[in-house]
Amino acid sequence: MKEDAEARYREREKRFEDVMALRRPDRVPIMVSWGFLGAIRAGMSIQEAMYDPDKLGASQWELTHEFQPDMEQNPYGLRFLGPVLEALDFTQLKWAGHGLAPDKTYQFVEGEYMKAKEYDAFLDDPSDFIIRRHLPRICGRLKGLEQLPPLHEFITYYMGIPFGLAPFSSPEVDDALNALREAGKEAVRLAEHSRMFAAKAREEGFPLQTGSITQAPFDTLGDFLRGTKGLMLDMYRQPDKVIKTCEKLLPYMFEMAVRPTRVSGNPRVFIPLHKGVDGFMSLDQFKKFYWPTLRELMVGLINEGLVPVPFFEGNCESRLDTIKDIPPGKACYKFEATDLVKAKEVLGDTVCIRGGLPLSLLVAGTPDEVRGHCRRLIETVGRDGGFIMDAATGLDDAKIENVRAMFDATREYGVY
Numbered sequence: 001m002k003e004d005a006e007a008r009y010r011e012r013e014k015r016f017e018d019v020m021a022l023r024r025p026d027r028v029p030i031m032v033s034w035g036f037l038g039a040i041r042a043g044m045s046i047q048e049a050m051y052d053p054d055k056l057g058a059s060q061w062e063l064t065h066e067f068q069p070d071m072e073q074n075p076y077g078l079r080f081l082g083p084v085l086e087a088l089d090f091t092q093l094k095w096a097g098h099g100l101a102p103d104k105t106y107q108f109v110e111g112e113y114m115k116a117k118e119y120d121a122f123l124d125d126p127s128d129f130i131i132r133r134h135l136p137r138i139c140g141r142l143k144g145l146e147q148l149p150p151l152h153e154f155i156t157y158y159m160g161i162p163f164g165l166a167p168f169s170s171p172e173v174d175d176a177l178n179a180l181r182e183a184g185k186e187a188v189r190l191a192e193h194s195r196m197f198a199a200k201a202r203e204e205g206f207p208l209q210t211g212s213i214t215q216a217p218f219d220t221l222g223d224f225l226r227g228t229k230g231l232m233l234d235m236y237r238q239p240d241k242v243i244k245t246c247e248k249l250l251p252y253m254f255e256m257a258v259r260p261t262r263v264s265g266n267p268r269v270f271i272p273l274h275k276g277v278d279g280f281m282s283l284d285q286f287k288k289f290y291w292p293t294l295r296e297l298m299v300g301l302i303n304e305g306l307v308p309v310p311f312f313e314g315n316c317e318s319r320l321d322t323i324k325d326i327p328p329g330k331a332c333y334k335f336e337a338t339d340l341v342k343a344k345e346v347l348g349d350t351v352c353i354r355g356g357l358p359l360s361l362l363v364a365g366t367p368d369e370v371r372g373h374c375r376r377l378i379e380t381v382g383r384d385g386g387f388i389m390d391a392a393t394g395l396d397d398a399k400i401e402n403v404r405a406m407f408d409a410t411r412e413y414g415v416y
Contacts, residue, residue, distance in 0.1 A: 008205030012070045016207070016388075020307060020352045021329045024385035028378055028414030029070040030407060031209055035394030036079065036105060037403075038063045046105055047097035050082035053193040064206065067407050072206040076194040077213070084190060087183035089140030092224070105396060113137050114225035116234065119241040122225070123248055125152055134225070141179035144172030198264065210309060211266025214257035215273075216294040217249035218242075222275045231275070235289060246293045254300050267306045268332075271298075277314030286319055295326065302330045309354075312338060313393070320346040336392045340381045353381060354388035357406060362391055362398035367405035374409035382414065389414065 018025040038059030039049035049056045053076065060075045084090075086098060094100045094107040113134060114122060122129045128151045136143045147167040153160040167173050201208055215223070221242070222231040234242050257269045275281070276290040298308040308326075311334040316323070323333070324347055334354040335343055343353055356377045361370055374389065381387045389410045395403060 002203070005203060005205035009202065009207060012205070013207050015070055019386060019388060020332050022349065022352065022386045024416045027416060028382045028387055028389055028410055030389040030410040030414075031069045031071040031073075032391050032403075033073055033394040034060055034063055034075070035396035037395045037398060037400075038075075040396065041400060045096065045102040047082070047102035049079060050096055051080075053080045053189070056080055057193065057197055061200075064201075064204075067403065069206070069407075071209045072201050073209050074194055074197050074201075076190055076197060080190055080193060083186040084183050087186055088142060088179055090138065091140055092138040108223075110227055110229075112227040112230040114230075116226075116230060116238070119238065119245060123241075123244060125150070126248060126252070128152060136176075139179070142176045144170065144174070144176035147173055208264075208266055208268075210268045210270040211264040212257050212260035213270045213272075214253045214297070215271060216276065216290065216297065216310075217246040217253055218276065218290045218293065219272075219274045220249050220253065221245050228275070228280075232280075235281070235285060239289070242289055246289070250293045250296060253297055257297070257301055258304055258306065261306055268309050269301055269306050271308060271310040273310050273312050274314075276319070277312065277316050278318050279314060283318050283322070287322060291319075291322055298326055298331060302327055307331060309334065312336065317342060323347070324350050326350065332388065334388075334390060340377065344381045344387075348384070348386060352386045352388060355390045355392055356381060357389070357391045359392045359395075359398065362395065362402045362406070365402060367401050370402045370405040371409040374406055375413045378410070378413045385416070 012029075015025040015027070015029045019029055036046050036049055038061075039046065039056060042055070042059040042062065044052075044055055044059060049059065056075055056079055064072055082095065082097065085093065085095065092109050092111075092113070094109060096102050096104055100107060114129075118129070118133070121133070131151060132145055132148055136146045147170055149160070149164045149167070153164055155161075168177075198208060218231075222228060226234060231242070257271075261267055261269065271294075273294070276286055276294070281290065294310075298310070301308050308331045310331070312323075313336045315337040316335070317338050320338075320343060328350045330351075332352040332354055333343070333347065336355060340353060340356045347353060357370070357373060361373060365373075377387070377389065382389075389406070391398070391406070
């Protein structure tokens with residue numbers, strides 16, 4: 001059985017390598033993001049899944065064994081988050097059992113967590129800004145960190161240490177340190193379950209889709225620091241600061257991507273993209289603010305022997321000619337709402353294309369409609385290789401019979 005699993009693992013890895021290199025594999029690969037579908041199918045609440053790692057893992061293995069995807073997704077980093085976030089009193093997100101009903105998934109809390117006047121403070125010392133200003137704003141139990149002196153003052157026995165340590169005696173700082181200790185213990189538990197899942201996936205012949213995750217620098221600035229409205233105004237009021245901050249974030253986003261891949265040996269880097277789509281900024285703004293550092297990030301990863309896997313959320317049809325400018329056969333682009341036929345026409349000789357099946361069809365359609373859509377995608381986008389079947393986004397609310405139709409149709413029509 002071990003030999004069979006090893007053979008399946010190599011077969012699946014080769015299928016991905018072929019399709020990413022724009023060669024024809026033996027058939028169209030299929031992989032998905034299960035989301036909380038397994039938990040929902042098992043009769044669990046979302047809250048149970050986010051706080052019980054054993055139940056979360058078991059529910060996903062039920063789906064994995066039934067559908068046999070070509071690559072699996074480790075559920076723990078984005079699902080088993082409740083205990084870590086709870087320990088910090090994390091306020092930048094609402095989740096099941098913490099601000100939301102037990103059967104609801106995440107809700108991001110939009111806000112300006114870095115003020116418009118604070119660009120210089122961030123640019124001068126990002127780590128200090130994150131520790132003493134950002135984390136206290138997004139974690140209720142870390143508010144005490146605001147009392148610390150600038151971290152760059154802790155130099156030696158007569159510079160920083162004698163008087164700089166005094167705030168550590170305050171009850172507020174003590175509570176912050178206790179919160180970090182509690183969250184650290186939960187983070188270890190999360191990491192252990194993540195490692196066990198990865199090992200089991202390897203033993204059963206399933207490669208993991210990605211070995212690390214990072215973001216476009218512009219998205220990191222807009223999502224978590226300035227907020228959507230704040231960053232939109234900044235592009236007009238202080239564009240140079242926006243560009244400088246993206247450039248400052250670039251090496252951090254690169255390091256965040258590379259380090260875990262060296263530990264796992266998995267070269268694929270997932271990059272969710274949010275604010276570079278057609279509905280947020282013009283093409284000229286995309287070329288000025290968004291694409292330069294994203295391209296540099298992806299090319300840097302490629303030069304390290306890694307595989308960028310960006311996920312273009314929303315419609316980015318007007319950007320296709322621009323995002324074509326990367327080394328061919330080295331990346332896989334996933335699209336949520338972009339016309340895949342048009343994407344194939346422009347990008348077909350440059351990147352592997354992934355996605356295409358609308359979540360609305362999987363939630364509200366019929367199995368026959370799903371099969372028909374899959375067949376059309378395979379006959380157009382997948383005709384010459386370079387295509388991976390996937391849903392537009394996570395499958396939380398999908399009908400299980402439609403998921404089955406998606407897998408069956410891909411394997412029936414996707415043979416070359």
